[in-house]
Amino acid sequence: MMCDCCPRMCGADRENGGIGFCGASDKIKTARAALHFWEEPCISGDGSDRSRGSGTVFFSGCNLKCVYCQNAPISRGAAGAYIDILRLAEIMLELQDSGAYNINLVTPTHYVSQIRSAIDISREGGLKIPIVYNTSGYERPEIIESLKGYADIFLTDYKYSNNEDALRYSGVGDYVEYADAALSRMVRLAPLSFDSDGIMQSGVIVRHLMLPGKLTEAKNILKRIFTLYGNSIYYSIMSQYVPPGKENIQPDFPPELMKKVSAREYSKLIDYADRIGITNAYIQDGESASESFIPPFDLEGVFRRCIR
Ligand code: SF4
Known part of the structure; x- marks a missing residue:
């Protein structure tokens, strides 16, 4: 098929050996399955000693x-190892x-x-905790609909306000249409709810990673989404963009992205979010762009533990 x-x-x-x-x-193929403490506090805890973390599975590709x-x-797609559906179900239970x-x-x-199959198996085996679908936002709305009863929380990027940027930076000329359609399904499927410790049980968090020089575009995104959904969802406004190191840079890398987001432009975006009425927001402090939120992709948790 x-x-x-x-x-x-x-x-x-793909069923007959094709690669997408x-x-x-x-x-x-997955590169890591472990507790992760660097998501938004309602997902991975508030960073205190009591935080238990988010059981995060990093897929390759x-x-x-x-x-x-x-x-x-x-x-x-380079890092990672192959597992089957049964092992993915086991990983969920182990987490x-x-x-x-x-x-x-x-x-x-x-x-x-x-x-979906792995969730069915792991729920039969006793999985009770919420499932977070953590996506780039470039999704078919039908696929999001198919997650009804499977995904409880959508942690979704909303990357671009216009398709010119989407094409230049991500190679797709229809990001905005798909991100909009997918988001509307996510909001319908996942109304906000939290447990007594403030951990999200259901809901949508829209993440926007601000890009350098893209203040107007970032404001447009917040305005558009807030106009549609107000504070019925959460907003995670991120400043942690770092340009790739010289060793990883492609020859055609856009020169305008060769710098970090300035404290001034980020602070203007936060002021704007406040001004238009966003109250459900996570923001980052000035140190975030120099901190690493990226764990090692060292196959931790991917394979079954051998007990001797
Ligand atoms: S998920 Fe998308 S890119 Fe990957 S094989 Fe399917 S259609 Fe192609």
């Missing part, structure tokens, strides 16, 4: 190819046993059917 999991609809025959534009075959990707070792608040599936789009 030709794959049409994502808006690329590249038609790869995203780099995925029919086998699930990606249907976007952002020139500035902050997770390039896995998005380009729950480790105390995770949720199962956080990072870049899941190209494995969505295997993920």
Whole structure:
């Protein structure tokens, strides 16, 4: 069957050995499955000693190819190991046993059917914690609909206010239409709710990673989404963009992205969010661009533990 999991609809025959534009075959490839403490506090805890973390599974491959990707070792598909659906189900249960608040599936789009099967199996085995679908936002609305009863929380990027930027930086000329359509389904499927410790049980968090020099575009995104959904969702406004190191840079890398986001432009964006009425927001402090939120993709948690 030709794959049409994502808006690329590249038609790869993955069941018969084909590899999609995203780099995925029919086998699930994952680079890490472990507790992660650097998501928004309602996902991974408030950073105190009591925080239990988010049970995060990092999948390899990606249907976007952002020139500035902050997770390039896995998005380009090199890092990672193959596992089957049963092992993915076991991983979810192991993460729950480790105390995770949720199962956080990072870049899941190209494995969505295997993920649904793994969730079915792990729920039969006792999985109770919420499932977080952590996506670039470049999704087919039908696929988001298919997650009804599977995903509880959508942690979704909203990257661009216009398709010119989407084409230049991620190679897709229809990002905005798909991100809008997908987001509307997410909001319908996942009304906000929290447990008594403030950990999200259901809801939508829209993340925008501000890019250098893109203040107007970032404001346009916030304005558009807030006009539609107000404070019925959460907003995560991120300043942690870092340009790729010289060793990873492609010859055609856009020169305007060769710098960090300035404190001034980020602060203007936060002021703007406040002015238009956004109250459900996570913002980052000035140190964020120099901190590493990216864990090692060292296969931790991917394989079954051998007990001697
Ligand atoms: S998920 Fe991958 S294989 Fe499927 S349509 Fe998208 S890019 Fe192609």
